Amino acid sequence: MKNIQMVDLVSQYEGIKSEVDQAIMSVIEKAQFINGPEVSSFQKELEDYLKVKHVIPVANGTDALQIALMALGLKPGDEVITPSFTYIATTEVMALLGLKPVFVEVDPDTFCIKHDDIEKAITPKTKAIVPVHLYGQSAAMNEIMAVAKKHNLYVVEDNAQAIGCDYYHTDTHVVKTGTIGDIGCTSFFPSKNLGCYGDGGAMCTNDDELAAKIRMIANHGQSKRYHHDVVGCNSRLDSIQAAVLRIKLRKLDEYNDRRRAVADAYDQFFASFPEVKTPVRAINSKHVFHQYTVQLEGLDRDAMQAFLAEKNIPSMIYYPVPAHKQKMFAHFGSADTELPITDWLTERVISFPIHTEMTEEQQNFICKGIEEFILQNRK
Numbered sequence: 001m002k003n004i005q006m007v008d009l010v011s012q013y014e015g016i017k018s019e020v021d022q023a024i025m026s027v028i029e030k031a032q033f034i035n036g037p038e039v040s041s042f043q044k045e046l047e048d049y050l051k052v053k054h055v056i057p058v059a060n061g062t063d064a065l066q067i068a069l070m071a072l073g074l075k076p077g078d079e080v081i082t083p084s085f086t087y088i089a090t091t092e093v094m095a096l097l098g099l100k101p102v103f104v105e106v107d108p109d110t111f112c113i114k115h116d117d118i119e120k121a122i123t124p125k126t127k128a129i130v131p132v133h134l135y136g137q138s139a140a141m142n143e144i145m146a147v148a149k150k151h152n153l154y155v156v157e158d159n160a161q162a163i164g165c166d167y168y169h170t171d172t173h174v175v176k177t178g179t180i181g182d183i184g185c186t187s188f189f190p191s192k193n194l195g196c197y198g199d200g201g202a203m204c205t206n207d208d209e210l211a212a213k214i215r216m217i218a219n220h221g222q223s224k225r226y227h228h229d230v231v232g233c234n235s236r237l238d239s240i241q242a243a244v245l246r247i248k249l250r251k252l253d254e255y256n257d258r259r260r261a262v263a264d265a266y267d268q269f270f271a272s273f274p275e276v277k278t279p280v281r282a283i284n285s286k287h288v289f290h291q292y293t294v295q296l297e298g299l300d301r302d303a304m305q306a307f308l309a310e311k312n313i314p315s316m317i318y319y320p321v322p323a324h325k326q327k328m329f330a331h332f333g334s335a336d337t338e339l340p341i342t343d344w345l346t347e348r349v350i351s352f353p354i355h356t357e358m359t360e361e362q363q364n365f366i367c368k369g370i371e372e373f374i375l376q377n378r379k
């Protein structure tokens, strides 16, 4: 049996090696490293896949979030409503731009922002909401868009973990996450569901004016060559990364199906263990399982991780410290914000290996290891 990893990118590469090698070599042979035809082709293909008017590729997902907030014209001191239970990039960019993240609780079932709590966090300074489609399923976008509309707020979706996820507005109206708010941001970090072989990211929007602004900001605020209208930055997707992403985009639905199959098998296995609360699948969202994250009840999480590590079974805690308690936000005084569900989750969640190349043998081995631990530690 192959060594078990959280994500097995080497085995995945073996399945697409000849295509990928050829595509990368072709970029090198033509020396079209920056803004080459691979980038514009990928952009069009991702627009078609997401059914969105504009995709703007950038250097990474964090840049995408930053540029999105810049394009909306937010000013220092403006407030942005966002969950604390997320990867730091979501909120770090706000602080970087002088915006104030206002942390809101998450739903204990879906791990995404608790939409009922958004309205009471709104102040005259609130300008935007940044929901995160955490672990691969959509936040409650219908409800979030309704609050945003009522209070005239922008919505920027952090879709870094959920590319390819379907959101059901109604039974008949299905859209991809990232295309619902004013701007959607995603990351092509290698371990993401659509990952490249280095850094990459993208934004998408259906708004022509916003798209033009985003393109300008990502390209040194340039309107035409050597004419710079606004302060921007330099954020581009490499041609080599775009070439890899074109190949992997064609497989994204199949890859997400495989992740779901692994999740289904875990769900079935854990059904007989009341100590493990399996991920709840929101009715409006088709989960793409970037992570398979459970909540432990009455089990020592550190002890479980150590026990599994002995057997070479990796596990991870996403995330052990919520954003509102990070030192970088100490000046906002956010550590005092009462977010009991967020605090509770950070102590109880654990993520098990999930990826496109998981074998039945590997997954059985993981499950048996977890079972052994639970049986030994049952109270």
Ligand SMILES: *Cc1c(COP(=O)(O)O)cnc(C)c1O
Binding pocket: 060, 061, 062, 063, 086, 087, 089, 090, 132, 158, 160, 161, 186, 187, 188, 189, 199, 200, 201
């Ligand atoms: C990965 C990730 C990001 C940042 O993406 P990078 O490409 O690493 O900059 C932002 N938000 C979330 C929720 C992520 O998981």
